[in-house]
Amino acid sequence: MKTFKFYLDASNYFISNLNYGKLDKKEREYYYFASVLHSWISLESYINAISESLSKGTRIKEHQKAFLQETELRVNDDGIFHEVKIRPSTTKKNLFILHNFSDIDIKKFRQKPLWRDLKSFEDLRNKIIHHKEIEDINIDLRKAKECRDLVKETINYLNRLLFR
């Protein structure tokens, strides 16, 4: 089963142990982008996995469970509750988890460099996925490593905080 660990390994693979000397500039970029995207996938996979796990709790409220399972209860035009599929962002889910399942003060957390870096990584991810002609993105080895390290740090941080 492919878990976040697999994607993190993949991210690592694309920036380690490669003979860059044999690659041209474009080929190197393929690797850097692949690494960054796998870093993000790893983070997303981890957040989704713990969301699913936390949603199994017997103490959480229905609306909390619904959010973790990416659904929402809405009242339709007939006045009846129905479940709607939602797609909250990874960073939003991250905050939701910290707020509802840890003793961390969210306001303080949002002032941390970790959060700022995560938001910039999200921004980079969005720029890659939602391509715009005017924005050309360059990723070098240093950036790719930063992204990988940030994901590692975030996962370790959440693990320490939630599952001690």
Add this chain to the structure above:
Amino acid sequence: MEEKITKEEQPKLKLQLITSDELWNNVLRYKIQRRLKNNNQAVEELIRTALKPERNELIVTNENIPDDAISEIDNFRSVIPLVEDKNNAPLFISKDAKSDSFFTECHIKASDLVKFTDQDLSIDPELQEEYRANRELEPDNTYFLKMVEDANQGRAFSDIVIEFNTTYKEAKPLKILGGQHRDEAIKRALKEGVDVIHGIRVYFNLNKDQRAEIMRISNTNINVSPDLRDRIEEHRLEPSGMLRKFCYETGILNEKEDFDDKRRYEDFTPTVRMIRSFIVNFYRGKEYKGDIDKDAKIPYLCESGRDTDKEYLKIFNKFKKEQRFGDTDLIGAGKMFAKLHDAQFDKADKMKTPSKRAYKVKAYSLAIITSWSFAVGVLQSDEKRLKKLYDLPDLSGDNDPLNAVAMSKAKHKSDPEGYRGLGTRNDEKERGRLLHLFLGYSNAQKPKITDDMCQAAIDIFHSNDDTIRSEEKRKRAF
């Protein structure tokens, strides 16, 4: 040179005795009384006795030794052939102020030591003589084998800790409190003809508490399991043998069996810590107030290796007057646990997996025994769920009731790579997870423990634990 010494040691005619008939008759009477071979031996022994220092010269001490200890020391000197005696050297008697006991450090030849030592001492010889206090010998242990090798080469061991006690197994009054492996090595070396002098430390007139304390300090090294220390402490408790009685009544131990001195897979016997934890958790569960299914309780694990666990002592003291853990619910739970273990043992034994050795004794994993007994305690107020949990061994059919394979597969996202599944560790997380497994099972429609149940138990525990932490944060904020 060697020849000269030998010549000097040859007995020679040195004395022709002129004496009265009366004195000579006394010498002859002495010879008959002592069953000596000839007149020469009688005269020799009388001369030796005359040359022997006075008792007060045989004992040197700075302490005020009570009379009963003095008489024990005298008895010790007359029974045990010490090197000091042969050389007319005094014994220095010291006092251990911590345990308020008296001891001496002296020397003995291997052949004399082996004749008088007893490795099967009891902490409480008056009431529990048949229960051995020392751990089992580890004849295959590398360090022991090295010890034997050294002994065969004439190694002189020292500080073998002994109690001189003639109140039981009188022929073997040197009870080994610490150093049974050294004693065994000396025995084996003696069979090879190695008979050298060893140093011993001998205690006198010990009571049960002093004996347990000296055993504890004599066994304080990294190779001695805390389970042995627990067993020593358990033997010391008054009234004696309550925990063992509980185990006999429930079938956890067979009659005359004692707790193990360390956890092992083969020839498995539960340890003191396991059963103490069982009892404490039963009551923790029983006294629990709240909605356990929505909680993230951590079953308790009794301390081991030092003093007797305080939580266990509280319960022990409650039942002290009855001299047994006379609670029918607790005894019922114990019987059901014994049944669970038996079923697990038998069914796992039929499995074809290299892990079956561990699977067979899975019920006695500290995390499982603590969480199972907590669950049983809390479900005392819910007959239906309690019955379901008790029926697990029957409902599992041919499968092992704990489904060790399913447990081994269950894992949380945060678990390290090396995590080997539920019931393989005994930390707080593990105990909390397993409690939810048993609670979940007791409430489930399915007859057996399944993979999904194991996984859900892990998720529920962590989610509840985190939710509680977050709720507490909010409470603090307002």
